[in-house]
Amino acid sequence: MTLLQLTSLRKNYGSVAALDGVALSVPAGSRTAIVGPSGCGKTTLLRLVAGFDEPDGGTISFDGQVLADGTFQMPAHKRGIGIVAQDGCLFPHLTVSQNIGFGMEAGRAVKEARAAELMDMVGLDRAMLSRKPDQLSGGQQQRVALARALARKPRLMLLDEPFSALDTGLRAATRKAVTEVLTAAGITTLLVTHDQGEALAFADQVAVMRAGRFAQVGSPRDVYSRPVDATTATFLGEAIVLPATIGEGRADSPLGLLDVDDVAYRGRAAIMLRPEQISVTREGRGGVGEGAVGTIAEITFCGPTCDVRITLPDASSFRLDIPSREAFSAGDEIRIGVSGAAHVFR
Amino acid sequence: MSQESSHGVSAPRKDPIARKDLLALDLCGEHGDDGGGGLHFVHDATRVGSAMTSATDTMVSASPRHRLPTASSWTLMIAVLVAVLALMPLGFVLWATVVTGWETAIQLIFRGRVGDLLINTVLLILLTLPVCAALAVALAWATERTDIPGARFWSWMAVAPLTVPAFVHSYAWIGLWPGLNGLGAGVAVSVVAYFPFMYLPVSAAFRLLDPALEDQAASLGLAPFAVFRRVVLPQLRLALCGGALLIGLHLLAEYGLFAMIRFDTFTTAIIDQFQSTYNGVAAYMLALVLVLCCFVLLGLEAALRGRSRYARLGSGVARRAKVARLGAWKYPLLILPLVTAAFSLGIPALTLGRWLIAGGAGIWRMEEIGLALWQTLAICLVGGLTTTAAAVPIAWLSVRRPTRASRFLEGCYYLASSMPGVVVALALVTITVRAILPLYQTVATIVLAYVVMFLPRALVSLRASIAQVPVELEQAAASLGRSPGNALWSTTVRLAAPGAAAGVALSSLGIMNELTATQMLAPNGTRTLAMAFWALTSEIDYAGAAPYALLMVVFSMPLTWLLHHQSKKIAGR
Numbered sequence: 001m002t003l004l005q006l007t008s009l010r011k012n013y014g015s016v017a018a019l020d021g022v023a024l025s026v027p028a029g030s031r032t033a034i035v036g037p038s039g040c041g042k043t044t045l046l047r048l049v050a051g052f053d054e055p056d057g058g059t060i061s062f063d064g065q066v067l068a069d070g071t072f073q074m075p076a077h078k079r080g081i082g083i084v085a086q087d088g089c090l091f092p093h094l095t096v097s098q099n100i101g102f103g104m105e106a107g108r109a110v111k112e113a114r115a116a117e118l119m120d121m122v123g124l125d126r127a128m129l130s131r132k133p134d135q136l137s138g139g140q141q142q143r144v145a146l147a148r149a150l151a152r153k154p155r156l157m158l159l160d161e162p163f164s165a166l167d168t169g170l171r172a173a174t175r176k177a178v179t180e181v182l183t184a185a186g187i188t189t190l191l192v193t194h195d196q197g198e199a200l201a202f203a204d205q206v207a208v209m210r211a212g213r214f215a216q217v218g219s220p221r222d223v224y225s226r227p228v229d230a231t232t233a234t235f236l237g238e239a240i241v242l243p244a245t246i247g248e249g250r251a252d253s254p255l256g257l258l259d260v261d262d263v264a265y266r267g268r269a270a271i272m273l274r275p276e277q278i279s280v281t282r283e284g285r286g287g288v289g290e291g292a293v294g295t296i297a298e299i300t301f302c303g304p305t306c307d308v309r310i311t312l313p314d315a316s317s318f319r320l321d322i323p324s325r326e327a328f329s330a331g332d333e334i335r336i337g338v339s340g341a342a343h344v345f346r
Numbered sequence: 347m348s349q350e351s352s353h354g355v356s357a358p359r360k361d362p363i364a365r366k367d368l369l370a371l372d373l374c375g376e377h378g379d380d381g382g383g384g385l386h387f388v389h390d391a392t393r394v395g396s397a398m399t400s401a402t403d404t405m406v407s408a409s410p411r412h413r414l415p416t417a418s419s420w421t422l423m424i425a426v427l428v429a430v431l432a433l434m435p436l437g438f439v440l441w442a443t444v445v446t447g448w449e450t451a452i453q454l455i456f457r458g459r460v461g462d463l464l465i466n467t468v469l470l471i472l473l474t475l476p477v478c479a480a481l482a483v484a485l486a487w488a489t490e491r492t493d494i495p496g497a498r499f500w501s502w503m504a505v506a507p508l509t510v511p512a513f514v515h516s517y518a519w520i521g522l523w524p525g526l527n528g529l530g531a532g533v534a535v536s537v538v539a540y541f542p543f544m545y546l547p548v549s550a551a552f553r554l555l556d557p558a559l560e561d562q563a564a565s566l567g568l569a570p571f572a573v574f575r576r577v578v579l580p581q582l583r584l585a586l587c588g589g590a591l592l593i594g595l596h597l598l599a600e601y602g603l604f605a606m607i608r609f610d611t612f613t614t615a616i617i618d619q620f621q622s623t624y625n626g627v628a629a630y631m632l633a634l635v636l637v638l639c640c641f642v643l644l645g646l647e648a649a650l651r652g653r654s655r656y657a658r659l660g661s662g663v664a665r666r667a668k669v670a671r672l673g674a675w676k677y678p679l680l681i682l683p684l685v686t687a688a689f690s691l692g693i694p695a696l697t698l699g700r701w702l703i704a705g706g707a708g709i710w711r712m713e714e715i716g717l718a719l720w721q722t723l724a725i726c727l728v729g730g731l732t733t734t735a736a737a738v739p740i741a742w743l744s745v746r747r748p749t750r751a752s753r754f755l756e757g758c759y760y761l762a763s764s765m766p767g768v769v770v771a772l773a774l775v776t777i778t779v780r781a782i783l784p785l786y787q788t789v790a791t792i793v794l795a796y797v798v799m800f801l802p803r804a805l806v807s808l809r810a811s812i813a814q815v816p817v818e819l820e821q822a823a824a825s826l827g828r829s830p831g832n833a834l835w836s837t838t839v840r841l842a843a844p845g846a847a848a849g850v851a852l853s854s855l856g857i858m859n860e861l862t863a864t865q866m867l868a869p870n871g872t873r874t875l876a877m878a879f880w881a882l883t884s885e886i887d888y889a890g891a892a893p894y895a896l897l898m899v900v901f902s903m904p905l906t907w908l909l910h911h912q913s914k915k916i917a918g919r
Contacts, residue, residue, distance in 0.1 A: 047561075050561070050565055051564070051565070052561045052564070052565075052668075075564070075569075075570075076561065076564035076565050077563075077564045077565070077566075077567050077568050077569050077570075077572075077573075078567075079565070080567070081565060082565065082566075083561075083562065083565045085558055085561075085562060087558075089556075089558050089559055089561075089562045091559060091562075091563075091577060091580075092581075093580040093581060093583075094580075102563070102566050102576075103563075103566025103567045103568070105567075148566065149565075149566070152566060152567060
């Protein structure tokens with residue numbers, strides 16, 4: 001069942017189209033991530049769904065009810081959609097307890113009891129309830145912000161880069177905690193982030209956004225291994241893009257004959273490999289191996305991995321991280337093995 | 347949409363001491379550097395400033411504490427000396443009380459006259475402050491947060507009444523309604539004369555509020571009015587407290603405004619005593635009660651302000667606030683700024699214009715006006731330069747060698763400057779007459795009074811500009827072989843010159859419109875613009891006084907422009 005449905009949503013700031021016809025359906029109980037570079041319009045999209053801004057065109061419907069179209073706009077306070085902002089956005093003049101109770105309509109005792117429960121839920125010590133937001137760390141502020149939004153029991157939760165202000169270690173832990181809390185509460189979630197790893201790890205559905213449009217929407221595995229174009233591919237992770245001639249499920253490429261994931265296509269096209277599909281071995285050790293032969297043009301030791309640039313016989317080159325346990329040096333000849341199918345950009 | 351990541355926004359420092367110097371308060375937000383996106387420097391005693399900005403004093407604490415023994419101990423000694431001089435009036439009032447003896451003191455304090463004055467004062471403050479607050483919040487909301495036609499123009503119009511000295515406001519009202527007197531008149535004229543002191547910090551606070559908090563409140567189910575009450579108003583509290591304190595101290599200190607409409611306050615009563623009978627003890631006891639009133643205000647404000655942090659918590663640059671679309675209400679709402687401007691600017695313009703036309707060329711007695719103007723400019727310049735020079739040691743210390751002692755000293759200056767001019771003048775008159783008669787009614791004494799009253803104005807500008815000069819420049823100069831004093835002179839002092847100039851300008855303009863202390867302390871034969879204006883209105887020569895009022899308004903214009911400009915700058919827009 002679809003909880004949130006966006007149809008050809010448009011929003012302009014002056015002459016700049018921040019959103020240029022966005023469509024998305026978010027199934028109830030799912031986690032959807034919208035990922036894109038800075039300025040692609042993803043925060044605008046979230047603000048439209050939350051009701052902070054009005055769309056210039058298109059509709060937003062939530063649970064069968066229209067929240068906004070070209071003429072009608074339901075105000076934010078009547079939508080019942082929770083939001084956790086990038087910096088938590090706690091009210092600086094209120095205590096943690098008052099922040100959590102802010103949106104509740106109940107007596108003081110009920111609010112306080114509920115605030116304490118929510119503190120347990122987001123994994124914070126109840127002793128913090130009487131503190132002011134500036135006495136909390138960044139991660140704690142985010143958890144309080146989540147508790148505050150959860151207090152209203154929203155059916156949809158919007159997360160606007162809620163982890164990006166945290167340092168790396170804390171980020172993963174907070175993300176995991178938030179995911180668990182939201183899953184346990186059965187709340188549909190829409191996450192906006194510029195961190196592709198975060199999007200892929202968090203969501204069941206990933207929408208890749210670029211210049212006000214969705215370049216691709218799909219499951220994390222799907223968008224990662226079968227991106228629609230080279231830009232999307234490199235945005236989601238390292239990618240090796242090569243020219244190839246394709247026919248009968250095989251591609252003739254500078255890396256030799258490779259399996260491809262598109263058996264129907266024939267002709268010239270670009271193909272993509274993810275670095276984890278590639279393995280390199282020293283040439284001449286295991287006799288005549290399979291795969292193409294390349295030369296290490298540059299190599300930089302980075303600890304667990306080495307950053308290498310490999311040139312191929314046709315003078316094209318690509319770069320790759322390889323495990324540093326094997327000591328290659330510049331000028332070494334290597335044999336390049338490929339596992340799995342290459343993805344074809346049609 | 348892009349998430350700029352400029353960090354380093356944190357809490358303003360809490361300051362224990364208040365002062366009445368809005369002008370200085372508002373000049374606190376000189377940018378350290380714009381690249382950081384935040385303001386790097388806010389004077390710690392500038393409560394209005396701290397209400398307005400989410401900036402911090404990092405620069406101060408960032409300076410390393412290397413010892414420059416000779417230079418800083420000399421500076422400290424001078425700073426202590428200035429502080430002792432500044433606290434002299436306050437000390438004098440306390441000393442006078444002790445000398446008077448408890449019995450006489452109690453007799454003089456607990457009498458009907460003092461009770462009446464106290465009732466007048468309390469009522470005046472209790473009635474004026476809420477009206478000012480409501481007007482300031484309404485106007486600030488209209489000009490900052492709605493699409494009211496001509497928002498920028500109305501914003502200027504809300505600050506413009508500051509160009510008109512308070513006593514010229516009441517002169518203007520008397521010109522229209524000659525019978526005006528009493529509490530009602532006092533409240534009405536005080537509101538139009540002083541509400542900009544609240545409008546400035548409140549409108550700046552509106553600009554600095556993070557609209558994300560309002561969005562967040564809406565997403566938590568609050569209707570727009572509830573958002574205003576529960577999220578916006580609490581965050582304006584610091585600005586309102588600061589503005590209220592400032593207006594309260596002005597109400598306590600003002601003489602001309604209330605004397606003109608025959609409304610008795612402690613200040614007018616002290617001057618009456620002083621002028622008629624030179625009844626020392628009674629005047630001292632009135633001054634004591636007045637000083638206690640100031641302390642009550644300072645304490646109340648400190649208690650109300652609390653210790654809470656109101657700065658924006660997150661990192662990055664705040665989104666700009668959304669403007670409320672008024673629709674059909676657009677024109678009805680215009681009534682608010684229109685009526686306000688009619689009373690606060692229209693009435694002075696009307697009266698002044700009428701007298702200037704009625705007086706014709708006859709009232710422009712150029713010789714007298716020229717002399718008054720020359721004397722005013724001379725005393726302003728001397729006073730401004732001295733005040734700024736006196737502020738240099740503490741400004742340098744508080745930026746480069748911030749210690750508990752330097753903060754305490756600063757507190758002393760602010761406390762001293764929040765004493766009403768009449769108390770300062772009374773103390774200096776008595777001290778010079780009794781102890782050092784040659785200094786009585788000399789330029790030296792009156793300049794000292796100005797230093798006491800206006801030092802914070804100079805201090806804030808100086809501090810801001812010294813803080814902008816990296817201490818590394820001084821160190822570089824030292825490493826290139828300059829002596830500490832020479833290094834200081836060739837780097838920090840040179841680069842802080844614009845701030846010093848601003849300090850001179852601000853304190854000079856304060857001196858220009860000062861009437862109370864000037865009248866009591868001015869050397870014989872001196873007649874500043876304010877004194878001449880006052881003398882002429884006392885003779886009911888309203889037409890003759892008009893040119894002087896006009897000159898004061900004209901000279902106050904740059905100051906008001908500066909204030910408004912700086913309050914915008916603090917908000918980074």
